[in-house]
Amino acid sequence: MxxxxxxxxxxxxxxxxxxxxxxxxxxxxxxxxxxxxxxxxxxxxxxxxxxxxxxxxxxxxxxxxxxxxxxxxxxxxxxxxxxxxxxxxxxxxxxxxxxxxxxxxxxxxxxxxxxxxxxxxxxxLLPQEDMGMDGGFGLLRSEAQLQKLEKKLEQQPENPDGWFMLARSYSELERYADAARAYGRLVKLVPDEAQLWASYADAYAMSQNRSLRGEPTKLIEKALELDGNNTLALALAGSAAMERGDYAPAIAHWTKLINLLPPDSKELPMFRNAVQKASEFLDKHKSGKLKP
Structure with missing residues (x-):
């Protein structure tokens, strides 16, 4: 548009x-x-x-x-x-x-x-496919644009659209700590959107060396509490469970995700392979060949 x-x-x-x-x-x-x-x-x-x-x-x-x-x-x-x-x-x-x-x-x-x-x-003017919350929001690329938006948000801290644009822009630029900070402000203004909590968890994990332990896990749980079918939250929940060595929950989350994805999704092979690997780890763990 x-x-x-x-x-x-x-x-x-x-x-x-x-x-x-x-x-x-x-x-x-x-x-x-x-x-x-x-x-x-x-x-x-x-x-x-x-x-x-x-x-x-x-x-x-x-x-x-x-x-x-x-x-x-x-x-x-x-x-x-x-x-x-x-x-x-x-x-x-x-x-x-x-x-x-x-x-x-x-x-x-x-x-x-x-x-x-x-x-x-x-x-x-709207695209025919469902764009979710990404529709209509551009990304800022330059430091000058980002700083201008930061200053605007200091004056208008109750502007969720601004925080959303800032968070997405920082994520795209791989400035994950800044993205997590922006998502943290955003979820206070829009607390009932599971996708925002999942994106917050993703950015938070990336900011701490891709680890989903601790705070990111809590954010994922909040996202799934709001929407148990949120695909990003399910993907992250499976990864968090694998990171903890909880293979059965990882399989459950990813299997549910696979059933929600469209048949032509390019992500299906990746998650099917992940379920297979998690199943192998679970079998080894049950047989005593894999230490917890």
């Missing part, structure tokens, strides 16, 4: 000159020194910049949808007030074409998205 909005922004930037420039040029040059027009243009330019900043913050996960919509409503009200004020100050001659050009330059980007959301089919 983010790509769709980028396309929309590009199309608006391309289309605006064809709409605005003819109106602007038709005004002629006789009002080039009109101070009020320049003042209005500056005010409207500020509104347009603020609108663009709102869009960017929403797409980067720095604003919730409610906060974004509230900001849009405030900007729209200010734009309408600006247009009203401009229309009332008629003491000096104005060129209506130039005023209209300025208003259109701001109004088209500002009102087009809310109008589409009201009248268009937003479901058509």
């Amino acid at each position: 983010t790509l769709f909005w980028i396309y929309c922004a590009v199309l608006l930037l391309v289309a605006l000159p064809f709409v605005v420039l003819p109106l602007w040029r038709s005004a002629g040059r006789n009002d080039a020194g009109n101070g009020e027009v320049q003042r209005d243009a500056a005010n409207l330019e500020i509104l347009r910049d603020q609108s663009a900043e709102l869009e960017a913050d929403l797409h980067n996960g720095l604003l919730t949808q409610d906060a974004y919509e509230q900001g849009k409503r405030e900007l729209q009200a200010r734009l309408l007030e600006e247009v009203k004020t401009s229309g009332q100050s008629a003491a000096k001659p104005r060129n209506p074409a130039k005023a209209l050009a300025v208003v259109l330059a701001v109004a088209l980007p500002l009102f087009s998205v809310p109008l589409y959301l009201a009248l268009g089919n937003t479901n058509a």
Whole structure:
């Protein structure tokens, strides 16, 4: 969906000159020194910049949808007030074409998205497959972007979207301690999502040399308590059991996982092999050939 909005922004930037420039040029040059027009243009330019900043913050996960919509409503009200004020100050001659050009330059980007959301089919923007919580959230790659988001979250610590993006970005960059810290903040805000607890456990384990002992095991148990069919939690639970030498629980977790995976899953051979290895260890343990 983010790509769709980028396309929309590009199309608006391309289309605006064809709409605005003819109106602007038709005004002629006789009002080039009109101070009020320049003042209005500056005010409207500020509104347009603020609108663009709102869009960017929403797409980067720095604003919730409610906060974004509230900001849009405030900007729209200010734009309408600006247009009203401009229309009332008629003491000096104005060129209506130039005023209209300025208003259109701001109004088209500002009102087009809310109008589409009201009248268009937003479901058509969604991918057909279930993307889970990953859908619609990008990843930050640069240190500057990460630090900017960190500072935003210091000011807005109750923003779960921001913490989710931060956690995923750090995980992708293999900064697992930072990812675990972000997931720790996130699960306090969204405590009922099993996938988040499982991802928290995964990042925590990676931050301590891939060991699932201790805190990661507790996080896995929390995830399975919320959703006993969560595939990531089941995979981790099997690995944690193997790490402890508890082969029967490992087999149980992985067998359940295998039954949940689709028949064409590329992960099926790996987990079937894991179950086979765990069964071999269990048989050796029962026969006394393998010490606990």
